[in-house]
Amino acid sequence: MPRTLIVLAHPEKQSFNSSWAQASAQASQTEGHEVMWSDLYALNFDPSEKADHYASARKDGYSDVLKAQEDAADTNSLPEDVAQEIAKIRAADRIIFHFPIWWFAPPAILKGWCDRVFAQGALHTIDQRFDNGMCEGKTVLFCATTGANSAESAFNGKEGDVRMLLWPLAYTLRYLGFDVLEPRVLHGIHGYHEGANEVALKARLRSELEGHAQTNSQFESLPKIVFNADTEFDAEGSLLPDAPSHSHFIRQKS
Known part of the structure; x- marks a missing residue:
């Protein structure tokens, strides 16, 4: 059975991001996928990589993060929260990330998840990365929201090109060997709309959720x-x- 991993990085259960992630899960299940979840805030995932996570991280009073990760991977002693996430990634055929853009980047908890989970020796090595990455054959989709409108988020927009803001995360996954689809981004998602604007926003978001199953069904043909x-x-x-x-x-x- 194919498997989809949903990675959600939003603290509010009633947010659109959370509802959008649920829509991805439902659509994936309808297609016959087993769905796995990594709701990072619900997991209370620690985003800080540090020597304290590794029993033998310090050698000669100095901690080398990559070597600590590699040693732990080689001895099957990675932190349990990290090992669980790595197991999901290895099992998944697809990963769908759901998150907002905060301060021109994904939330810090998602960056920290990458820092810790994409461990040296477990998901990449010097010889297994990029075209020869351990995650070759797996595909990733970003479903992201911005508070800025679409014009502000365009290549010539005041908030900066959202595709470039997402490129570092996309390239991180490319480093591991993933195929990365063109992101699905919805704009102007914030709680300051009033009156007709709020009504229009709710209608737009409802339409996106209702149509998400069709988007998900086209997963294999979406542009990369x-x-x-x-x-x-x-x-x-x-x-x-x-x-x-x-x-x-x-x-x-x-």
Whole structure:
């Protein structure tokens, strides 16, 4: 049976993000998927990576996070909360992330989840990353909300291009070998709407929830974010002169 992991990073159970995550779960179940959950706030997940998580992290008075993770992965002694999350990722065929954009980035708890769960030796190694990543064949979709409107969140918008704000998280997952779909982003989601604007917002969100099953059913054909292949970089890791540029983050010299 195929499996979908829902990762929710929003503290309010009655938020649209939470309802949207429930819609993803219901749609996935309808398609015959087993659904797993990582509701990070409900789990009270500790987002801070630190030596205290590892019994033998400090050597000669110094803690090296990657080596501590690798040692723990090699000895099956990763922290239990991390081990449980890694097991879900390994079992999942798809991961659907639901979160708001706060201060031009996903919530800190989601970044901390990546810091701790994407452990060296468990989900990546020096030889198993990018095109040869351990999560090759798995697919990710971001379902994100912004408080800013669509114009403000566009490439020329005052709030910055939301696709670029999401690129670091997308590339983190690309590092592990995931295929990353173009994000689904809804704009102007906040609690300050009044009168007709509030009525219109509620109608728009209701429509999104009602239509989400159709979006989910098209999962396999949704467009993917294009990244440079490993073969498009030289031995030092620089983009080859004749390689295409797909992002302002990795580009040819202007």
